[in-house]
Amino acid sequence: MPEWLHEIELRAKALFNKRRLQRDLADELAFHQAMLREKFEREDRDLENVPASVHQSFGDAHRWHERLTELWQFRWLENLLRDLSFAARILHKSPGFTSVALLTLILGIGTNAAVFSLVNGLLLRPLPVPHAEELLILRQLPSGFGYSFCIPVFRLLEKRTDVFQDVFAFTNHEFQVRNGNRNESHGGALVSGQFFAGLGVPPQLGRYLNATDDQPGGATSGLAAVISDQFWKTWFNHAPDVVGSKLILDNVAFTVVGVMPRSFIGAEITSRPQIYAALAIEPLVDAPFNNTASGYHSWWFRVAARRKPGMSVAQTNAALRAISGPLVQEAIPDSQFRIDYKTQEQLYLSAESGSTGYSFLRKDFRYPLLVVFVLCGAVLLLACLNLASLLLARAAAREREIATRLAIGATRRRVIQQLLVESVLLSFTGTLAGFAVAPLTARFLSFFITNNYSDLDTSVDIRVLLFAAGIGVLCTLVIGLVPALHASFGSVQTQMRQGAQNLRRARSQRLLGNLMLTAEVALTLIVVIGAGLLGTSLMRVYRTGLGFDGHGLLLVDLDITKQSWKAPAVLQFYCEFADEAARIPGVGNVTYAMPTPFSGSTSWDDWYSNSKKQTLYASSIAPDYFQTMRIPLLTGRDFAWADTYVTPLKVVLNQAAAQYFFPIADPVGQQIRDSDGKNAKTYEVIGVVGNTKYADLREAVRPMVYKPLTQDDLKTPVYTFVLRISGKPGPAIDAIRNLTVRLAPGAPEPNFLTMDRQINEAISSMRMIVMLAVFFAICALLVTAIGLYGTLAYSTSRRTSEIGIRMALGAQRKQVVWLVFRENAIVAVIGSLAGMGVALLASRALTTLLYNTSSHDLPVMLLSVAALGAIACIASLLPALHAAHIEPIEAIRYE
């Protein structure tokens, strides 16, 4: 057994049997003394002197006992425990300091861990499938349709087993599941034949879908569906004989053939499909739509692959590139469609690592999230710096205590250790508490980002744990460094003896503290300027003017596509539904539109007049749309329910379109065509309305055309019902729900959304980053204010006697205020200048996130400096005023 192990074993035994150790030690020493006594007696000494000579020879038995006890203890452990309890007592005795320190740490570490778990969930966590590192996500380049694919390209790709182990397609599909005589909506996915094999997760019951299921019309044995563990539980109550059960999905009969395990989430990290069906049966479940039949005109699903063993991403990519030319050519006979409209290059396929699965959120949120991550790191750094400077100031205020401890025999090492234990205890508790609040914060943030329509997994895993531990250690280092630095400035004892050195030391210490404070001020200014720029952008986005009044609009997604109604029945339903809904109390104007502004779907076409051509955004609307949306009708008239297709085709233009096509003449009564070919239909312009934003809040107003619902063929009736309501939407929603049950009994429950929310969702990534940035800026300001106040208050308390003497010698209170205030004023000014300099360079990173705002926006910069200055003034004035109220007599006596 190695010596140290033996030692630990014996010491541990002694630790658990302290009483026995004490008794043994006492016995051993007593025995020795007894033997000595006998010896002296034998040597025939003067019997009376025996005890004295034993004592003289043996020395102090108590001292030996103590030394031996020490030998048997884990000295460092017991010292540590003692230090810990002492530190806890000290921290407990200054609750103000402790709570501020802990709060800043919790804030810093909590938000960092939370933001990191988002980054982790969205960008780092691998898909929960075996060998996720072998997965690839396919896309088209140069840009084309990006990650979207069409059936002709995919079906050719699927056969290329020479390039991939498996290649598979997937897309989300909202299934209408028959429950009694109604339909319920459940999120699901359409997946191609190799999907489950490619992901490599076996089902927990039955089988998964394969190539035989993935053919037009399904397998000969019937249509198959695979369900998630969650759906098995909620719909089938975990019935063990679920395989073979029937489900009516989108009015089509399916058989459940398998149940996936609970851990399986498909290939998208932000959705949790409940039901999987084959891609090839899309026309059955999508009716009246048919993306499959649209061939290369419809790019509607994603493609992923598992690479062959032994083939790297680069090799696979090269092989894919080699086959993609002929493959695309075969799939898309029309050469116009093979060319990227921006770069005029031929489309080709490319693969990238897909170990983390696919998410549409990633594209939108990667950069904002990283910016947020940096901001939040800055706040943590700030919290650490703040705590460090507070500790430094506090250590200075505790000089007397430390000097006393040194004077009564504590070693310097022990004092440093004691101070270190104190800061470690602080940072450790802070880290732990911060980490405890992180999951809650993360859930809140992810709710914020995704508006709860996706299921991003932000739970704690090994990466989050490591990250939290990492920042915890980092904080401890930064914070713990202070006592070490403090101690390295020379022995406190010499400082007590020598006044000159005392001064030098105090100066260098104050310099260090001021340096940290300056860095804090600079960092805060950077965060505040960043938040200011982002906030200004968001405000400008909101103020840019939508062209309509979005407040108080309720949007109802009615899904009547599965009712198999003919056009007249649909029109009749729309009319009747609108009439009835308008009678609901609290409901004003009602109308329909497809699509509504900012809904995420857009529609555009090329339109022609006699001499001009222009791409126009398009929207199909019912009468009263402009009134409901409060879009001004500039000239002409609105559509009417009587404008059916037995009358001439009509359109309404927005001002931009009208000005483009008819800059001089009155647009009303003019005609425009929807193509320049032979089959062109001619439309009469019956009115002009004000401009509105359509697809993106951040883009400029575009020319737009409105077509009437009444002249739509209504083969795909997916209009959104739009109504203006007064007051809360709750009662109206209930009434409309009932109305749907009455007028469209089979239809699923409609989805409700306010226009306000739809607008917010359209800019959710921007909103998220702005709100977080503002939150962080407020935190930064608070933390800095605390730091400036705290350090100044401490250093002023040390100068009590000096100030007292100054006042006794005739200094005015005003002068005293300035004397104290000056200390921080210098720090704030230098810090602001430095922060401004860095901000000018760093704010460029925000350019892509800003709207109508320069990254060097002067008012924002000035306001940020003003805000910081105001906070710094308040934080510094309080100790200064306090100092000015020192009574000279008391101050001198105090020393």
Added chain:
Amino acid sequence: MENIRDTSGDLIQGTLDMLILKSLMRGAMHGYGIAEWIHQMSQQVLRVEEGALYPALHRLELRGLLSAKWGASENNRRAKFYQLTAEGKKKLTSESQRWARLSAAVAFVMQQA
């Protein structure tokens, strides 16, 4: 007479350890016996102070070079007897060799004119 005190000097410390190990070569003994033995064997030149003896003994025990057992002394008192372990014996051998080399070298240097 030379008193061996517990100082931090490596030579003295190491030497005391070696002397203790040596004293236990012929069998188990208690602390008092060890001190007496060293005193006798050095012809009353070396006297081990108790303040040095016991820390040294306990340190050697902790390191596993000695094992300790409670037993009755010659005059029937409860006493703690120390005994060399296998490791202790090995250590004694290597220490003796090292000492022989060292003392010969020191003597050689001191004999030079």
